[in-house]
Amino acid sequence: MTAAVIVDHVSKDFILRHNRAFGIKTRFLSVFHPGKRERRERFQALQDVNFTVEKGEAMGLLGPNGSGKSTLLQIIAGILPPTSGKVIADGRIAPLIQLGVGFNPELTGLENIYLNASLYGFRNNEVKKRLDGIIAFSELETFIDTPLKHYSSGMQMRLGFSVAVHLDPDILLADEILAVGDQYFQDKCYDKIAELRRNGMTLILVSHSSSQVEKFCDQFVQIEHGRVAEIGRYGQNLEEIARRQAI
Amino acid sequence: MVRSFGKYWRYRDLVRNLVTANLKVRYQGAALGFLWSLGNPLAMILLYYFVFTHVFRSDLPNYILYLIIGVLHYNLFAQTVSQSCDSLTGAAGLLQKIYFPRILIPTASVLFNLVLWVVAILILVVLYPFLGGVYHWGLALYPLALLLYIAFIWGIALTFSVLNVEFRDLKHLVDIAIMALFWFTPIGYSLSTLKPETRSIIRLNPLTVYMEMFHALLYQGTLPEGHTVLIAILWTAGSLTLGMTLFWRKAALLVENL
Numbered sequence: 001m002t003a004a005v006i007v008d009h010v011s012k013d014f015i016l017r018h019n020r021a022f023g024i025k026t027r028f029l030s031v032f033h034p035g036k037r038e039r040r041e042r043f044q045a046l047q048d049v050n051f052t053v054e055k056g057e058a059m060g061l062l063g064p065n066g067s068g069k070s071t072l073l074q075i076i077a078g079i080l081p082p083t084s085g086k087v088i089a090d091g092r093i094a095p096l097i098q099l100g101v102g103f104n105p106e107l108t109g110l111e112n113i114y115l116n117a118s119l120y121g122f123r124n125n126e127v128k129k130r131l132d133g134i135i136a137f138s139e140l141e142t143f144i145d146t147p148l149k150h151y152s153s154g155m156q157m158r159l160g161f162s163v164a165v166h167l168d169p170d171i172l173l174a175d176e177i178l179a180v181g182d183q184y185f186q187d188k189c190y191d192k193i194a195e196l197r198r199n200g201m202t203l204i205l206v207s208h209s210s211s212q213v214e215k216f217c218d219q220f221v222q223i224e225h226g227r228v229a230e231i232g233r234y235g236q237n238l239e240e241i242a243r244r245q246a247i
Numbered sequence: 248m249v250r251s252f253g254k255y256w257r258y259r260d261l262v263r264n265l266v267t268a269n270l271k272v273r274y275q276g277a278a279l280g281f282l283w284s285l286g287n288p289l290a291m292i293l294l295y296y297f298v299f300t301h302v303f304r305s306d307l308p309n310y311i312l313y314l315i316i317g318v319l320h321y322n323l324f325a326q327t328v329s330q331s332c333d334s335l336t337g338a339a340g341l342l343q344k345i346y347f348p349r350i351l352i353p354t355a356s357v358l359f360n361l362v363l364w365v366v367a368i369l370i371l372v373v374l375y376p377f378l379g380g381v382y383h384w385g386l387a388l389y390p391l392a393l394l395l396y397i398a399f400i401w402g403i404a405l406t407f408s409v410l411n412v413e414f415r416d417l418k419h420l421v422d423i424a425i426m427a428l429f430w431f432t433p434i435g436y437s438l439s440t441l442k443p444e445t446r447s448i449i450r451l452n453p454l455t456v457y458m459e460m461f462h463a464l465l466y467q468g469t470l471p472e473g474h475t476v477l478i479a480i481l482w483t484a485g486s487l488t489l490g491m492t493l494f495w496r497k498a499a500l501l502v503e504n505l
Contacts, residue, residue, distance in 0.1 A: 014503065023416035078346035081499040093346075101344045106272045115268055118261035119345050 002090070004171055004202035005053040005076060009085035012046040012071055012226075045071045046226045048085070055090075058203040060213030063223035069206045070175060072223065073097065076204065077173050091170025091202070094120055099180065100160030105149035109140055109159055112148055116163045130166045137192070138162035139185075154181045165192050171202045176212075255348050265355040266362060284363045285370060292318050292370075299435045307437055309379030309466070315371055316465050317434030317458055322367065324400055324454060325425045327360040331404030332411045332418040339505040349498045353408040357401050371465075381468035388470070392460045395483050399453065402486030409493045412504050433458050453482040 018039040021027045030037040045068045053059045061069040074080045076087050077095035102119050103112050113134055117127045127134075135144055138158045140151075148156060157180035164172075172193075180189060193216070197203060207213050213220050214234055222230040274283065292315055299305045299314065307313050334356040335342070335349070342349065376382075411417045432454045438446055449455055456479045463471040 022414075024414045024420065025416055027414075074343075079343065079502055095345055098344045102341050104268055104272065106275060107268055111268065111271070114260075115264045118258070118264045119341065119347055121257055121347065122260070123257075124260045124264070 002055050003052045003088075004055045004057070004090055005059075005204065006088040007049055007051050007072070007076065007085075008088065010046055010049045010072070010075060010082045010087060011044070011084045012068070012075060012080065013083045014043045014045050016041040016043045044226055046075075046082075049223070049226075049228055051221050051228065051231060053202055053204060055202055056197070056200045057219065058197060058205065058217040060210075060217035060220040061204065061206045061223060062208065062210055062213055062220050063229075064208060067223045068226040069223050070097075073173055073175055073204065073206050089171060092121075092168070093171045093173060094164055094167055094169030096161075096164050096172060096174040098160075098175075099157050099164065103148055103156065103160065106147055108147055109144040109151070110135075112159065113163055116160065117167060120164075120167055120169075122167060134162050134166045137166065137188075154185075157181060158185060161189060165189075165196060169196075169201060171204065172196070173204050173206075175206045176208075255351070258347055258351055261347060262351050262355045262358060265351075266359045269355075269359045270362065284366045288319055288322055288367045289370060291322070295435055303435075305436065306440075312375075312378035312380055313437070313462065313466050314435060315374070315378070316461050317432070319364075319368055319371055320396065320458065320461050321429060321432060321434055321454065323360065323364045323396075324403075325429070326364070327357050327400050328403050328407060329418070329422055329425055330360060331356055331408045332421055334404075335408045335501065336411055336415065336505065342502050342505060349501060350405070350494055353404050354401070356408075357397075357404050361397065375465075380465065383468045385464055385468065385470045389461075389464050392457070392464060392471070392479075395460075395479055396457045399457065399479075399483040399486045402483070402488070402490035405490030405494050406486075409490075409497050409501070412497075412501060428452065428454065431455075433462075437462075453486075456482065 018041065019036055021030055021038045026036075049072060051059070061072060063069045071080065073095070074097065075082050076089065077093060077097065078087075078089075079095070079097075100112070100116060102115050104115065107115065110131075113131065114124055114127055118124065135141055138155075138161075140155060140159060143151065143155065148159075151159070161180050180186065193203070203216065205213060205216055210220070217234065219231070219233040221228055222232075292311070295314055295318060296311055300310060331353055334353045338352045342352070407417065407421060431449055431452045433449060438449060438455070438459070441449065456475050459475045460471040460479060463469050463475070
Protein backbone atom coordinates (compact mmCIF):
# COMPACT_ATOMS: atom_id res chain seq x y z
CA MET A 1 0.00 0.00 0.00
CA THR A 2 1.11 3.53 -0.67
CA ALA A 3 0.42 6.56 1.43
CA ALA A 4 -2.32 8.99 0.42
CA VAL A 5 -1.58 11.55 3.10
CA ILE A 6 1.59 11.89 5.14
CA VAL A 7 1.50 14.35 8.02
CA ASP A 8 5.16 14.88 8.79
CA HIS A 9 6.16 16.69 12.01
CA VAL A 10 3.47 19.30 11.58
CA SER A 11 3.34 22.17 14.07
CA LYS A 12 1.16 25.22 13.85
CA ASP A 13 1.48 28.46 15.77
CA PHE A 14 -1.16 31.12 15.69
CA ILE A 15 -0.54 34.69 16.66
CA LEU A 16 -3.39 35.71 18.92
CA ARG A 17 -3.97 39.39 18.45
CA HIS A 18 -5.76 40.83 21.45
CA ASN A 19 -7.42 44.17 20.69
CA ARG A 20 -6.51 43.66 17.08
CA ALA A 21 -6.11 46.97 15.27
CA PHE A 22 -8.23 46.51 12.20
CA GLY A 23 -7.56 49.79 10.49
CA ILE A 24 -5.28 52.70 9.97
CA LYS A 25 -7.43 54.82 12.29
CA THR A 26 -7.18 52.43 15.26
CA ARG A 27 -3.43 52.06 14.73
CA PHE A 28 -3.10 55.82 14.81
CA LEU A 29 -5.24 56.17 17.95
CA SER A 30 -3.33 53.45 19.81
CA VAL A 31 -0.26 55.71 19.69
CA PHE A 32 -2.09 57.90 22.22
CA HIS A 33 -3.94 55.14 24.08
CA PRO A 34 -1.40 52.55 25.20
CA GLY A 35 -4.20 50.58 26.87
CA LYS A 36 -5.87 49.97 23.53
CA ARG A 37 -2.70 48.86 21.85
CA GLU A 38 -2.64 45.50 20.12
CA ARG A 39 -1.02 42.73 22.16
CA ARG A 40 0.28 39.67 20.41
CA GLU A 41 0.56 36.26 21.95
CA ARG A 42 1.79 33.03 20.49
CA PHE A 43 -0.53 30.08 20.67
CA GLN A 44 0.62 26.64 19.69
CA ALA A 45 -2.34 24.90 18.09
CA LEU A 46 -0.47 21.80 16.91
CA GLN A 47 2.80 20.34 18.13
CA ASP A 48 4.78 17.83 16.13
CA VAL A 49 1.89 15.82 14.70
CA ASN A 50 2.85 12.71 12.73
CA PHE A 51 0.74 10.10 11.04
CA THR A 52 0.19 8.43 7.70
CA VAL A 53 -3.03 7.49 5.97
CA GLU A 54 -2.69 4.74 3.41
CA LYS A 55 -4.57 4.87 0.12
CA GLY A 56 -8.14 3.69 0.50
CA GLU A 57 -8.02 3.84 4.27
CA ALA A 58 -10.31 5.90 6.46
CA MET A 59 -8.81 7.84 9.32
CA GLY A 60 -10.76 9.53 12.07
CA LEU A 61 -9.41 12.60 13.83
CA LEU A 62 -10.81 12.59 17.34
CA GLY A 63 -10.49 15.15 20.05
CA PRO A 64 -12.40 17.57 22.24
CA ASN A 65 -13.32 21.10 21.13
CA GLY A 66 -10.29 23.29 20.63
CA SER A 67 -7.85 20.38 20.47
CA GLY A 68 -6.60 21.42 17.03
CA LYS A 69 -8.24 18.77 14.87
CA SER A 70 -10.01 21.25 12.59
CA THR A 71 -6.79 23.24 12.23
CA LEU A 72 -5.07 20.03 11.19
CA LEU A 73 -7.77 19.41 8.61
CA GLN A 74 -7.29 22.93 7.22
CA ILE A 75 -3.55 22.29 6.95
CA ILE A 76 -4.09 19.00 5.11
CA ALA A 77 -6.50 20.81 2.78
CA GLY A 78 -3.83 23.43 2.02
CA ILE A 79 -5.92 26.28 3.41
CA LEU A 80 -3.46 27.06 6.21
CA PRO A 81 0.31 26.65 5.92
CA PRO A 82 2.00 24.70 8.72
CA THR A 83 4.52 26.66 10.80
CA SER A 84 6.91 23.75 10.53
CA GLY A 85 6.78 20.27 9.07
CA LYS A 86 4.90 19.31 5.95
CA VAL A 87 1.91 17.50 4.58
CA ILE A 88 2.29 15.34 1.49
CA ALA A 89 -0.97 14.45 -0.21
CA ASP A 90 -1.14 12.21 -3.25
CA GLY A 91 -4.29 12.79 -5.26
CA ARG A 92 -7.14 15.19 -5.62
CA ILE A 93 -8.37 16.49 -2.27
CA ALA A 94 -11.97 17.53 -1.72
CA PRO A 95 -12.25 19.39 1.57
CA LEU A 96 -15.77 19.22 2.94
CA ILE A 97 -15.16 21.71 5.68
CA GLN A 98 -18.41 23.31 4.80
CA LEU A 99 -20.97 22.15 2.27
CA GLY A 100 -21.76 24.44 -0.62
CA VAL A 101 -18.78 26.77 -0.34
CA GLY A 102 -19.33 29.79 -2.54
CA PHE A 103 -23.04 29.16 -3.00
CA ASN A 104 -24.67 32.39 -4.06
CA PRO A 105 -28.33 32.78 -3.01
CA GLU A 106 -29.19 34.85 -6.08
CA LEU A 107 -28.04 32.20 -8.54
CA THR A 108 -30.00 29.11 -9.52
CA GLY A 109 -29.12 25.65 -8.23
CA LEU A 110 -27.62 24.80 -11.60
CA GLU A 111 -25.37 27.87 -11.71
CA ASN A 112 -24.28 27.16 -8.15
CA ILE A 113 -23.26 23.61 -9.09
CA TYR A 114 -20.82 25.00 -11.65
CA LEU A 115 -19.53 27.69 -9.31
CA ASN A 116 -19.05 25.30 -6.40
CA ALA A 117 -17.33 22.65 -8.52
CA SER A 118 -14.95 25.17 -10.07
CA LEU A 119 -13.75 26.09 -6.59
CA TYR A 120 -12.53 22.49 -6.36
CA GLY A 121 -10.56 23.07 -9.57
CA PHE A 122 -13.06 21.52 -11.96
CA ARG A 123 -13.57 22.67 -15.52
CA ASN A 124 -17.13 23.43 -16.56
CA ASN A 125 -17.15 20.72 -19.20
CA GLU A 126 -16.07 18.13 -16.62
CA VAL A 127 -18.98 19.22 -14.46
CA LYS A 128 -21.36 19.01 -17.39
CA LYS A 129 -20.60 15.28 -17.72
CA ARG A 130 -21.48 14.74 -14.08
CA LEU A 131 -24.45 17.09 -14.04
CA ASP A 132 -27.17 14.46 -14.36
CA GLY A 133 -25.65 12.44 -11.55
CA ILE A 134 -25.36 15.45 -9.27
CA ILE A 135 -28.93 16.60 -9.83
CA ALA A 136 -30.37 13.10 -9.57
CA PHE A 137 -28.57 12.39 -6.31
CA SER A 138 -29.73 15.67 -4.76
CA GLU A 139 -33.32 14.94 -5.89
CA LEU A 140 -33.77 18.61 -6.72
CA GLU A 141 -34.75 18.19 -10.39
CA THR A 142 -37.81 20.42 -10.15
CA PHE A 143 -36.01 23.22 -8.32
CA ILE A 144 -32.70 23.25 -10.17
CA ASP A 145 -33.59 26.40 -12.15
CA THR A 146 -34.83 28.23 -9.06
CA PRO A 147 -32.59 30.71 -7.24
CA LEU A 148 -30.93 29.17 -4.22
CA LYS A 149 -32.52 31.72 -1.88
CA HIS A 150 -35.83 29.86 -2.28
CA TYR A 151 -34.27 26.56 -1.14
CA SER A 152 -34.65 25.33 2.41
CA SER A 153 -31.41 24.85 4.32
CA GLY A 154 -31.78 21.09 3.95
CA MET A 155 -32.10 21.41 0.18
CA GLN A 156 -28.96 23.56 0.03
CA MET A 157 -27.03 20.98 2.06
CA ARG A 158 -28.24 18.20 -0.23
CA LEU A 159 -27.01 20.09 -3.28
CA GLY A 160 -23.65 20.87 -1.64
CA PHE A 161 -23.12 17.25 -0.59
CA SER A 162 -24.14 15.99 -3.99
CA VAL A 163 -21.61 18.21 -5.79
CA ALA A 164 -18.78 17.25 -3.45
CA VAL A 165 -19.22 13.48 -3.73
CA HIS A 166 -19.66 13.53 -7.51
CA LEU A 167 -16.26 15.12 -8.15
CA ASP A 168 -14.48 11.77 -7.69
CA PRO A 169 -12.04 12.99 -5.05
CA ASP A 170 -9.10 10.75 -4.23
CA ILE A 171 -9.09 12.08 -0.70
CA LEU A 172 -12.18 13.36 1.07
CA LEU A 173 -11.69 15.57 4.10
CA ALA A 174 -14.84 15.90 6.13
CA ASP A 175 -15.58 18.00 9.17
CA GLU A 176 -18.42 16.17 10.91
CA ILE A 177 -20.78 16.50 7.99
CA LEU A 178 -20.91 13.07 6.50
CA ALA A 179 -24.66 13.05 6.49
CA VAL A 180 -27.14 15.81 5.85
CA GLY A 181 -30.87 16.21 5.59
CA ASP A 182 -33.56 13.89 6.90
CA GLN A 183 -33.05 10.25 7.88
CA TYR A 184 -33.72 9.06 4.35
CA PHE A 185 -31.13 11.36 2.80
CA GLN A 186 -28.62 10.67 5.58
CA ASP A 187 -28.77 6.98 4.76
CA LYS A 188 -28.23 7.84 1.13
CA CYS A 189 -25.15 9.88 2.10
CA TYR A 190 -23.74 6.97 4.10
CA ASP A 191 -24.29 4.61 1.18
CA LYS A 192 -22.56 7.01 -1.20
CA ILE A 193 -19.55 7.39 1.10
CA ALA A 194 -19.33 3.60 1.43
CA GLU A 195 -19.49 3.24 -2.36
CA LEU A 196 -16.71 5.81 -2.85
CA ARG A 197 -14.61 4.01 -0.25
CA ARG A 198 -15.05 0.70 -2.02
CA ASN A 199 -13.76 2.44 -5.15
CA GLY A 200 -10.57 3.32 -3.32
CA MET A 201 -11.22 6.78 -1.94
CA THR A 202 -9.26 7.83 1.14
CA LEU A 203 -11.27 9.47 3.90
CA ILE A 204 -10.20 11.70 6.74
CA LEU A 205 -13.03 12.47 9.11
CA VAL A 206 -12.94 14.97 11.94
CA SER A 207 -15.31 14.32 14.79
CA HIS A 208 -15.63 14.43 18.54
CA SER A 209 -17.93 11.46 18.48
CA SER A 210 -15.92 8.27 18.68
CA SER A 211 -18.95 6.18 17.73
CA GLN A 212 -19.27 8.04 14.41
CA VAL A 213 -15.58 7.59 13.73
CA GLU A 214 -15.74 3.92 14.62
CA LYS A 215 -18.57 3.42 12.18
CA PHE A 216 -16.63 4.86 9.25
CA CYS A 217 -12.95 4.54 9.93
CA ASP A 218 -10.24 1.92 9.96
CA GLN A 219 -8.04 3.86 12.32
CA PHE A 220 -8.10 6.93 14.48
CA VAL A 221 -5.84 9.63 15.82
CA GLN A 222 -6.77 11.12 19.16
CA ILE A 223 -5.60 14.71 19.44
CA GLU A 224 -5.42 16.54 22.74
CA HIS A 225 -4.01 20.04 23.25
CA GLY A 226 -2.46 19.97 19.81
CA ARG A 227 -0.56 16.74 20.34
CA VAL A 228 -1.22 13.21 19.20
CA ALA A 229 -2.43 11.42 22.32
CA GLU A 230 -3.15 8.06 20.76
CA ILE A 231 -3.14 6.32 17.41
CA GLY A 232 -5.16 3.19 17.05
CA ARG A 233 -6.86 0.84 14.68
CA TYR A 234 -10.41 -0.47 14.85
CA GLY A 235 -11.75 -3.86 13.97
CA GLN A 236 -8.82 -6.17 14.57
CA ASN A 237 -11.03 -9.22 14.16
CA LEU A 238 -12.39 -10.31 10.81
CA GLU A 239 -15.95 -10.34 11.98
CA GLU A 240 -15.91 -6.65 12.70
CA ILE A 241 -14.30 -5.83 9.37
CA ALA A 242 -17.00 -7.79 7.62
CA ARG A 243 -19.65 -5.92 9.59
CA ARG A 244 -18.26 -2.57 8.59
CA GLN A 245 -17.90 -3.49 4.98
CA ALA A 246 -21.55 -4.36 4.92
CA ILE A 247 -22.55 -0.83 5.87
CA MET B 248 7.27 28.36 -13.58
CA VAL B 249 5.41 26.38 -16.22
CA ARG B 250 4.01 24.06 -13.58
CA SER B 251 2.76 26.88 -11.39
CA PHE B 252 1.15 28.52 -14.41
CA GLY B 253 -0.54 25.20 -15.15
CA LYS B 254 -1.94 25.23 -11.64
CA TYR B 255 -3.64 28.58 -12.26
CA TRP B 256 -4.73 27.61 -15.75
CA ARG B 257 -6.64 24.64 -14.36
CA TYR B 258 -8.78 27.09 -12.43
CA ARG B 259 -9.67 29.28 -15.41
CA ASP B 260 -13.31 28.27 -15.26
CA LEU B 261 -13.43 29.41 -11.64
CA VAL B 262 -12.53 32.94 -12.73
CA ARG B 263 -15.10 32.74 -15.50
CA ASN B 264 -17.80 31.49 -13.16
CA LEU B 265 -17.03 34.15 -10.55
CA VAL B 266 -17.24 36.91 -13.16
CA THR B 267 -20.50 35.66 -14.68
CA ALA B 268 -21.99 35.11 -11.22
CA ASN B 269 -21.23 38.73 -10.34
CA LEU B 270 -22.72 39.95 -13.61
CA LYS B 271 -25.87 37.89 -13.15
CA VAL B 272 -26.35 39.06 -9.59
CA ARG B 273 -25.80 42.70 -10.46
CA TYR B 274 -28.10 42.89 -13.45
CA GLN B 275 -30.68 40.46 -12.26
CA GLY B 276 -34.21 41.42 -13.18
CA ALA B 277 -33.16 44.41 -15.24
CA ALA B 278 -34.29 43.57 -18.77
CA LEU B 279 -31.68 45.81 -20.36
CA GLY B 280 -29.30 45.20 -17.51
CA PHE B 281 -26.10 45.97 -19.33
CA LEU B 282 -27.41 49.33 -20.48
CA TRP B 283 -27.27 50.55 -16.90
CA SER B 284 -23.51 50.44 -16.98
CA LEU B 285 -23.70 53.04 -19.77
CA GLY B 286 -25.70 55.47 -17.65
CA ASN B 287 -23.01 56.47 -15.21
CA PRO B 288 -20.17 57.30 -17.65
CA LEU B 289 -22.63 59.01 -20.01
CA ALA B 290 -23.92 61.27 -17.24
CA MET B 291 -20.36 61.95 -16.12
CA ILE B 292 -19.26 62.94 -19.63
CA LEU B 293 -22.20 65.32 -20.10
CA LEU B 294 -21.51 66.88 -16.73
CA TYR B 295 -17.82 67.43 -17.39
CA TYR B 296 -18.60 68.65 -20.88
CA PHE B 297 -20.83 71.33 -19.42
CA VAL B 298 -18.29 72.29 -16.77
CA PHE B 299 -15.29 72.40 -19.09
CA THR B 300 -16.94 74.21 -21.98
CA HIS B 301 -19.15 76.67 -20.11
CA VAL B 302 -17.54 77.15 -16.72
CA PHE B 303 -13.83 76.70 -17.42
CA ARG B 304 -13.24 77.29 -21.07
CA SER B 305 -11.26 74.80 -23.07
CA ASP B 306 -9.98 75.59 -26.56
CA LEU B 307 -9.21 72.01 -27.54
CA PRO B 308 -10.75 71.07 -30.89
CA ASN B 309 -13.18 68.12 -30.78
CA TYR B 310 -13.19 68.66 -27.05
CA ILE B 311 -15.90 66.11 -26.25
CA LEU B 312 -13.89 63.32 -27.90
CA TYR B 313 -10.86 64.28 -25.80
CA LEU B 314 -13.03 64.24 -22.70
CA ILE B 315 -14.74 60.90 -23.43
CA ILE B 316 -11.40 59.15 -23.95
CA GLY B 317 -10.08 60.46 -20.65
CA VAL B 318 -13.20 59.84 -18.57
CA LEU B 319 -13.76 56.29 -19.85
CA HIS B 320 -10.19 55.18 -19.30
CA TYR B 321 -10.02 56.87 -15.94
CA ASN B 322 -13.26 55.11 -14.91
CA LEU B 323 -11.71 51.71 -15.54
CA PHE B 324 -8.93 52.54 -13.10
CA ALA B 325 -11.18 54.17 -10.52
CA GLN B 326 -13.82 51.44 -10.36
CA THR B 327 -11.42 48.52 -10.45
CA VAL B 328 -9.08 49.88 -7.79
CA SER B 329 -11.90 50.98 -5.50
CA GLN B 330 -13.55 47.54 -5.66
CA SER B 331 -10.29 45.65 -5.34
CA CYS B 332 -9.95 46.82 -1.73
CA ASP B 333 -12.59 44.47 -0.41
CA SER B 334 -12.21 41.67 -2.92
CA LEU B 335 -10.21 39.45 -0.54
CA THR B 336 -11.88 40.51 2.71
CA GLY B 337 -15.28 40.06 1.09
CA ALA B 338 -14.40 36.50 0.06
CA ALA B 339 -13.28 35.44 3.57
CA GLY B 340 -15.95 32.72 3.67
CA LEU B 341 -14.49 31.08 0.57
CA LEU B 342 -10.84 31.49 1.45
CA GLN B 343 -11.22 29.88 4.88
CA LYS B 344 -13.07 26.84 3.61
CA ILE B 345 -11.25 25.68 0.52
CA TYR B 346 -7.89 26.00 -1.18
CA PHE B 347 -7.57 27.54 -4.62
CA PRO B 348 -4.99 30.02 -5.88
CA ARG B 349 -5.82 33.13 -3.89
CA ILE B 350 -4.72 35.52 -6.60
CA LEU B 351 -7.76 34.52 -8.62
CA ILE B 352 -10.12 36.43 -6.33
CA PRO B 353 -8.74 39.95 -6.98
CA THR B 354 -8.09 38.93 -10.58
CA ALA B 355 -11.73 37.96 -11.06
CA SER B 356 -12.71 41.33 -9.59
CA VAL B 357 -10.49 43.12 -12.13
CA LEU B 358 -11.98 41.11 -15.00
CA PHE B 359 -15.51 41.77 -13.78
CA ASN B 360 -14.87 45.52 -13.91
CA LEU B 361 -13.25 45.10 -17.31
CA VAL B 362 -16.35 43.40 -18.70
CA LEU B 363 -18.58 46.22 -17.43
CA TRP B 364 -16.16 48.70 -18.90
CA VAL B 365 -16.20 47.08 -22.34
CA VAL B 366 -19.92 47.83 -22.45
CA ALA B 367 -19.23 51.47 -21.58
CA ILE B 368 -16.52 51.75 -24.23
CA LEU B 369 -19.23 51.05 -26.82
CA ILE B 370 -20.21 54.70 -26.36
CA LEU B 371 -16.82 55.63 -27.74
CA VAL B 372 -16.90 53.10 -30.58
CA VAL B 373 -20.30 54.30 -31.76
CA LEU B 374 -19.65 58.02 -31.41
CA TYR B 375 -16.02 57.95 -32.60
CA PRO B 376 -16.52 59.07 -36.25
CA PHE B 377 -19.09 61.73 -35.30
CA LEU B 378 -16.87 63.40 -32.74
CA GLY B 379 -13.95 63.91 -35.07
CA GLY B 380 -12.09 60.66 -34.44
CA VAL B 381 -9.67 59.63 -37.18
CA TYR B 382 -9.24 56.09 -38.42
CA HIS B 383 -5.56 55.38 -38.91
CA TRP B 384 -3.25 52.37 -38.77
CA GLY B 385 -1.98 53.39 -35.34
CA LEU B 386 -5.36 52.30 -33.90
CA ALA B 387 -4.12 48.73 -34.30
CA LEU B 388 -1.73 49.48 -31.46
CA TYR B 389 -4.54 50.53 -29.14
CA PRO B 390 -5.13 46.98 -27.76
CA LEU B 391 -1.47 46.85 -26.74
CA ALA B 392 -1.69 50.20 -24.98
CA LEU B 393 -4.86 49.04 -23.24
CA LEU B 394 -3.22 45.80 -22.19
CA LEU B 395 -0.36 47.74 -20.65
CA TYR B 396 -2.88 49.87 -18.77
CA ILE B 397 -4.90 46.86 -17.55
CA ALA B 398 -1.73 45.18 -16.30
CA PHE B 399 -0.87 48.36 -14.40
CA ILE B 400 -4.34 48.38 -12.82
CA TRP B 401 -4.07 44.68 -11.98
CA GLY B 402 -0.86 45.28 -10.04
CA ILE B 403 -2.45 48.13 -8.06
CA ALA B 404 -5.57 46.03 -7.42
CA LEU B 405 -3.47 43.13 -6.06
CA THR B 406 -1.58 45.51 -3.79
CA PHE B 407 -4.67 47.09 -2.28
CA SER B 408 -6.52 43.79 -1.89
CA VAL B 409 -3.67 42.47 0.29
CA LEU B 410 -3.16 45.71 2.22
CA ASN B 411 -6.87 45.87 2.99
CA VAL B 412 -6.61 42.63 4.99
CA GLU B 413 -4.33 44.42 7.46
CA PHE B 414 -5.87 47.90 7.13
CA ARG B 415 -9.62 47.51 6.89
CA ASP B 416 -10.34 51.20 6.47
CA LEU B 417 -8.03 51.50 3.48
CA LYS B 418 -10.97 51.84 1.10
CA HIS B 419 -11.95 55.22 2.55
CA LEU B 420 -8.49 56.59 1.86
CA VAL B 421 -8.30 54.98 -1.56
CA ASP B 422 -11.64 56.47 -2.58
CA ILE B 423 -10.46 59.94 -1.58
CA ALA B 424 -7.19 59.42 -3.44
CA ILE B 425 -9.06 58.28 -6.55
CA MET B 426 -11.20 61.41 -6.42
CA ALA B 427 -8.14 63.63 -6.11
CA LEU B 428 -6.28 61.75 -8.81
CA PHE B 429 -8.95 62.66 -11.34
CA TRP B 430 -7.88 66.31 -11.22
CA PHE B 431 -4.20 65.40 -11.37
CA THR B 432 -4.74 63.50 -14.61
CA PRO B 433 -5.05 65.25 -17.99
CA ILE B 434 -8.67 64.29 -18.62
CA GLY B 435 -10.54 67.58 -18.92
CA TYR B 436 -7.46 69.60 -19.83
CA SER B 437 -4.36 69.06 -21.90
CA LEU B 438 -0.82 68.96 -20.56
CA SER B 439 0.24 71.54 -23.15
CA THR B 440 -1.97 74.22 -21.59
CA LEU B 441 -0.28 73.94 -18.19
CA LYS B 442 2.55 75.98 -16.69
CA PRO B 443 5.84 74.05 -16.78
CA GLU B 444 5.94 73.57 -12.98
CA THR B 445 2.35 72.28 -12.85
CA ARG B 446 3.08 70.05 -15.79
CA SER B 447 6.03 68.42 -14.06
CA ILE B 448 3.80 67.66 -11.06
CA ILE B 449 1.08 66.15 -13.25
CA ARG B 450 3.70 64.05 -14.98
CA LEU B 451 4.49 62.32 -11.67
CA ASN B 452 1.04 60.74 -11.82
CA PRO B 453 1.39 57.34 -13.52
CA LEU B 454 -2.06 57.72 -15.09
CA THR B 455 -0.79 60.70 -17.07
CA VAL B 456 1.42 58.62 -19.35
CA TYR B 457 -1.36 56.16 -20.11
CA MET B 458 -3.73 59.03 -20.88
CA GLU B 459 -1.13 60.54 -23.19
CA MET B 460 -0.93 57.25 -25.06
CA PHE B 461 -4.70 56.99 -25.41
CA HIS B 462 -5.05 60.63 -26.46
CA ALA B 463 -2.29 60.26 -29.06
CA LEU B 464 -3.82 57.12 -30.56
CA LEU B 465 -7.51 57.95 -30.36
CA TYR B 466 -7.66 61.75 -30.35
CA GLN B 467 -4.67 63.13 -32.23
CA GLY B 468 -4.46 60.19 -34.59
CA THR B 469 -0.72 59.83 -34.10
CA LEU B 470 1.54 57.30 -32.45
CA PRO B 471 2.49 58.01 -28.82
CA GLU B 472 6.00 59.29 -28.28
CA GLY B 473 8.68 56.72 -27.55
CA HIS B 474 9.51 58.00 -24.10
CA THR B 475 5.82 58.04 -23.08
CA VAL B 476 5.52 54.36 -23.99
CA LEU B 477 8.75 53.58 -22.18
CA ILE B 478 7.60 55.28 -18.97
CA ALA B 479 4.24 53.47 -19.23
CA ILE B 480 6.04 50.13 -19.54
CA LEU B 481 8.14 50.99 -16.49
CA TRP B 482 5.05 51.93 -14.43
CA THR B 483 3.33 48.69 -15.45
CA ALA B 484 6.39 46.62 -14.57
CA GLY B 485 6.68 48.42 -11.23
CA SER B 486 3.02 47.97 -10.33
CA LEU B 487 3.03 44.28 -11.29
CA THR B 488 6.23 43.63 -9.35
CA LEU B 489 4.82 45.32 -6.26
CA GLY B 490 1.47 43.53 -6.46
CA MET B 491 2.92 40.10 -7.19
CA THR B 492 5.66 40.34 -4.57
CA LEU B 493 3.21 41.42 -1.91
CA PHE B 494 0.83 38.64 -2.86
CA TRP B 495 3.56 36.03 -3.01
CA ARG B 496 4.83 36.96 0.43
CA LYS B 497 1.49 37.40 2.17
CA ALA B 498 -0.72 34.86 0.40
CA ALA B 499 0.07 31.93 2.68
CA LEU B 500 -0.78 33.77 5.89
CA LEU B 501 -3.67 35.71 4.41
CA VAL B 502 -6.34 33.34 5.65
CA GLU B 503 -5.33 33.61 9.31
CA ASN B 504 -5.73 37.37 9.25
CA LEU B 505 -9.08 37.56 7.47
